[in-house]
Amino acid sequence: MINYPTKLEDWEGFQIERVAELKVEQSLIDAWLEAMRDGNPLYWNEEVAKEITGGIIAPTPSTLTYTSTYRWSPRRPDEIWDVHGVEASSFKRPLRMPMETHFALKDFSGLKEGIVGGIDAEYYEPMRLGDRLTIISKIVGIGELRTNKLGTGRNWVNEVQYKNQNGQLVSIERYKFFCYNRDA
């Protein structure tokens, strides 16, 4: 049970920590390589990867692949992540990791649209086959209400830290959002 803040100022620093539903797996890596046509042998060639990185690793920017909540899972069949708003109301909503804090703040503030203006990412321990990441999702830097050509809304940053099952820091990603309502 998450106790979400009920006042805007209390969202600053609010964080949620969860273990990812997925693990780092070769088939997920292969789908990534297919999409980006990336032939880096560290991601698929056991011989080269063993020599350089001690085994196959996952592409550096692919954290979302192994940490994004399943839309639906047989392990929690009464929950659906319903982005289109069309499912029966009897379904509950899962935590929308890795950015539940962003989505929840967006819901709380009534800002319907959101864009990412920038991302800063730092990479530490590589992701290895079999890793299951822990996600720490936190809101920082909530801005004042302002109006621009998109509409009226606020900036904030969703900082996401990923750690592996050994407690080693894998990466930190800072998503810089502007969330807004279009002006009538």
Added chain:
Amino acid sequence: MGKSYRSLTADQVKVGDCVPELRAPITATTVVQGAAASRDWQPQHHDHPWARRVGTKDIFLNTPTQGGWISRFITDWTGPTGRIARIAYKMRVSIYPGDTMVISGTVSAVHTDRTGCCWVDVAIEVKAGDNVCTIVNVTVALPEKAGAESPWKRSADRWLVGELPPFPASKG
């Protein structure tokens, strides 16, 4: 078995060097495949009517997919011994089906930290036509010279990403 891969070293790199350009035609399949590979099911990356309704002209590449292409752009150049330490993106214009994405980059800094790790900063532009869609800065670690320690051998106490200086000022 002998080494069968490219391995760029820091002593081969200087400020102003250009990274070989990467071009890719973008289709709806490219966009959706990238969204699926990153498990990003936000509708603007696969649902054309939704994208139109929220004010964009079509579905568009999500950021992890751009990150994947940029990672490939860098390691195609460095070979697998290049270890990416950080990526900073500024998104300006979306990349849509029908665009040809062109990724180009220039070395903006080469420096060595207190543990002897050699870092290379690359200033990157991702363009579609005349539009600069995304401005990116990447730091990648390289072996100092042929036969030197691979950056992948560095444990956390010698992988000082948090001590890196800010990126050189870019046009973004």
